Amino acid sequence: MTLPADAQAALDSFEHCSGWEQRARLLMQWGQRLPELNDADKTDANRVHGCESLMWLVGEQVDGHWQFAASSEARLIRGLVALLLARVNGLSTQALQQVDLPEWFNQLGLSRQLSPSRSNGLNAVLVRMRELAG
Amino acid sequence: MLLPSPWRADFPAIAALQRQDQTYLDNAATTQKPQALLDALTHYYANGAANVHRAQHLPGAHATQAFENTRHKVTQWLNAGECGQIVFTHGATSALNLLAYGLEHQFNPGDEIVISALEHHANLLPWQQLAQRKKLTLVVLPLDADGVIDLDAAARLITPRTRLLAVSQLSNVLGVWQPLPALLAMAKAHDALTVVDGAQGVVHGRHDVQVLGCDFYVFSSHKLYGPDGLGVLFGRHEALARLQHWQFGGEMVQDADYQHATFRPAPLGFEAGTPPIASVIALGATLNYLANLDQAAVEAHEAALHALLVEGLKQRQGIRLLGSPQLALVSFVVEGVHNADLAHLLTEQGIAVRAGHHCAMPLLKGFGLAGAIRVSLALYNDSEDLERFFVALDQALELLQ
Ligand SMILES: Cc1ncc(COP(=O)(O)O)c(C=O)c1O
Numbered sequence: 001m002t003l004p005a006d007a008q009a010a011l012d013s014f015e016h017c018s019g020w021e022q023r024a025r026l027l028m029q030w031g032q033r034l035p036e037l038n039d040a041d042k043t044d045a046n047r048v049h050g051c052e053s054l055m056w057l058v059g060e061q062v063d064g065h066w067q068f069a070a071s072s073e074a075r076l077i078r079g080l081v082a083l084l085l086a087r088v089n090g091l092s093t094q095a096l097q098q099v100d101l102p103e104w105f106n107q108l109g110l111s112r113q114l115s116p117s118r119s120n121g122l123n124a125v126l127v128r129m130r131e132l133a134g
Numbered sequence: 135m136l137l138p139s140p141w142r143a144d145f146p147a148i149a150a151l152q153r154q155d156q157t158y159l160d161n162a163a164t165t166q167k168p169q170a171l172l173d174a175l176t177h178y179y180a181n182g183a184a185n186v187h188r189a190q191h192l193p194g195a196h197a198t199q200a201f202e203n204t205r206h207k208v209t210q211w212l213n214a215g216e217c218g219q220i221v222f223t224h225g226a227t228s229a230l231n232l233l234a235y236g237l238e239h240q241f242n243p244g245d246e247i248v249i250s251a252l253e254h255h256a257n258l259l260p261w262q263q264l265a266q267r268k269k270l271t272l273v274v275l276p277l278d279a280d281g282v283i284d285l286d287a288a289a290r291l292i293t294p295r296t297r298l299l300a301v302s303q304l305s306n307v308l309g310v311w312q313p314l315p316a317l318l319a320m321a322k323a324h325d326a327l328t329v330v331d332g333a334q335g336v337v338h339g340r341h342d343v344q345v346l347g348c349d350f351y352v353f354s355s356h357k358l359y360g361p362d363g364l365g366v367l368f369g370r371h372e373a374l375a376r377l378q379h380w381q382f383g384g385e386m387v388q389d390a391d392y393q394h395a396t397f398r399p400a401p402l403g404f405e406a407g408t409p410p411i412a413s414v415i416a417l418g419a420t421l422n423y424l425a426n427l428d429q430a431a432v433e434a435h436e437a438a439l440h441a442l443l444v445e446g447l448k449q450r451q452g453i454r455l456l457g458s459p460q461l462a463l464v465s466f467v468v469e470g471v472h473n474a475d476l477a478h479l480l481t482e483q484g485i486a487v488r489a490g491h492h493c494a495m496p497l498l499k500g501f502g503l504a505g506a507i508r509v510s511l512a513l514y515n516d517s518e519d520l521e522r523f524f525v526a527l528d529q530a531l532e533l534l535q
Contacts, residue, residue: 020482024533052474052490052505074474075534 006086007104014083014108023109027079034082037071048128051121053077059132065090066133070125080105080113080122088129096133101126137438137517141427144168145359145514155484157522162306162334162463162510163488164356167420171361174419178412186411187385187402197411204418205401208366211421212351213342218370221401222409225365226333227256229352230300232367232404233329234260236377237298240327243269245297248321250275250283250312251500252305255493257331261300275301275317277500281308281457285316292320298327303335307492307508309440309459311335318347327373333357337512338462339433349373359512360420361413367404374400381406432513437461439511439520446524452535456506463510465492471534473505479530480507485523 003011010030017023037056046056053074060067068085072078087104088096105111105122113122142148147166151158158166178200184193186201208220223229241247247261251274265272273291278284283301292299299321304311314330321328329350335341336353343351350369356362369377379386379397384407388396397403440461447453452469459465467473477489488508491498498505509523 020479021529021533024479024482028533052477053472054504074472074478076475076478 004086004090006089010083010086011107014110017109024076027083028075029079030082030086031075031078031080034071034078034085035069037069041069042071048121048124050124051077053121055081055121055125057081057125057128057132059129061093064092066093066096068129068132072121077121080110081125083108083110084122084125084129093133135438135442135517137435137442139435139514139516140431142514142516144170144423146172148514151486156486157484157519158486159509159511159515159519159523160486160488161337161512161515162357162508164362165337165359165512166514167361168359168423170419170423171359171416174416175361175412178415183411185408197415200415200418201409201411204414204421207418207421207425208368211340211425212368213340213344214368215344217344218368219374219400221367221369221374221404222414223352223365223367223404224363224410225356226331226352226354227365229365229367230256230329230331231260232380233300233350233352233377234264235380236404237327238264238268239378240376241268241270241297244271244295246271246273246293246295248273248275248288248292248296248299248301248326250301251277252281252283252308252312252494252497253300253302254306254331254333255495256333257300257302257329258496261298270297271295277308277457279457281305281310281459283312283317285313288317288320292317292324292326294324296321296324296326298329300329300331302331302333303341304332304338304462305457305494305497306334306463307465307494307497307506308457309461309463309465310457311460314346314348322347327376334462338436340429343368355413355417355420358417358420359424360417361410363410364413364417369400377404379403383407427513436511436513439515439517440464442517442520443509443511446520450527450531456501456503463508465506465508467503467506468531468535471531473503473507475534476507476527476530479533480523480526483526483529485526487523 013026041058042056046058048055048057053072055072057070067089070081102114105114145166145168182193184197186198205220247270249261262272275283275288318328328348330348332351332353337358352367355364386398386403386406388398443464447466454467456465473489490505
């Protein structure tokens with residue numbers, strides 16, 4: 001299975017990352033690249049609850065390919081979401097349903113960010129994404 | 135300044151956490167346990183568990199004896215003497231819910247319940263929901279700039295319509311003693327019932343419910359170095375007599391038919407079902423352990439650590455403390471830094487602190503904040519814990535600022 005180009009780039013950089021500081025720097029860089037959502041999309045209906053920071057997620061299918069966009073006030077969670085979107089954007093519904101996202105974060109060395117005690121909201125984003133993609 | 139804790143080795147989990155590179159500074163959420171507690175649990179389970187207040191057999195008699203011994207120790211711990219009873223619940227939250235349901239029949243539409251702006255959800259939501267059920271008014275006492283309940287405002291807001299005052303002794307966010315004597319006197323002047331949420335207060339210093347003069351005092355065992363799943367409700371006899379039974383079943387009943395039943399008075403009448411027997415017995419062991427410590431030395435140690443914490447935070451740029459914390463804990467935010475980001479990077483460095491709204495959302499909203507970082511201390515913490523915290527904080531802020 002081939003990864004989307006962005007996802008491959010993420011994997012290349014995170015795989016060789018040593019130590020929490022480098023990982024944090026990388027996460028923040030990825031977060032910076034995440035395009036800002038329009039204010040019009042920052043509605044209650046698009047809010048993802050269960051996050052310590054305000055977060056919104058929108059998604060639509062263009063020609064059968066999913067395009068998600070998201071925004072968060074917190075920089076590290078923005079980075080985590082950017083890594084998530086790198087993996088899923090452009091996929092068909094069927095492909096989206098098949099990706100193993102916990103495994104994706106595991107490959108990136110970020111599996112702890114998905115532990116149930118984490119209130120950073122990454123889990124809540126995954127749930128919302130599944131709802132959107134039906 | 136080096137501040138070692140002479141009690142650190144009594145808590146085996148601290149060394150275990152240290153081996154996992156974890157510095158535990160989330161003690162207002164829950165505490166580590168002394169060896170004495172672990173020994174008591176092992177002894178109980180290894181020597182014969184039995185239900186209490188039911189069986190005539192020997193194991194049952196032993197368990198009941200140990201269980202009731204703890205009730206006696208809690209009575210002593212709070213110096214309740216002969217003035218009231220100790221009821222075991224499943225935590226401070228369930229004790230407060232017991233009160234909000236058990237006292238429901240005492241209220242009429244238009245009556246007022248007074249709480250304060252700093253209440254933990256556990257001492258807000260049961261009253262808020264009671265007010266909604268019975269069409270009561272929930273009055274919220276405002277705070278001054280230091281995070282202390284404003285007594286001038288309280289004098290205006292506590293009136294003959296006040297039927298109950300429920301306030302926290304020590305806030306889990308602001309770390310300031312509240313002026314309970316003055317507040318309780320105002321409530322009593324209007325014959326209102328008084329409830330003190332001692333969940334944080336009971337952990338610091340010794341408190342005497344006869345001196346306080348409150349009708350009810352509640353706390354959770356797990357924050358007082360005891361086992362979890364167990365709470366304490368102290369009630370004065372006259373106040374307990376006003377409680378209606380709330381949860382039903384088990385040995386709380388006196389006599390039962392298919393169509394009606396009569397119930398026991400406090401304490402057993404309010405302990406429906408099998409209580410957390412092992413936890414009650416183990417709390418007794420914790421209280422024995424604590425009672426043998428030099429209380430003045432504990433308080434001096436905690437005060438010195440707290441001063442170090444406050445000073446260290448104040449030295450750093452852009453840090454804003456919530457209120458003017460006096461003891462036990464400090465909540466803070468950093469200008470331009472999201473608390474979720476800071477929490478993330480402290481976690482990465484093995485610093486266990488709490489981020490978020492600390493179950494006091496309205497209070498945080500009052501500060502215009504969605505969350506804050508809280509560092510909370512216990513008697514086993516030492517200055518090296520704080521040093522590790524500050525090193526981690528500086529590293530995190532260097533990345534984030
Ligand atoms: C002030 C205060 N009240 C009540 C509670 C509720 O305690 P528990 O969750 O053990 O029932 C807490 C716990 O965080 C607290 O800090």
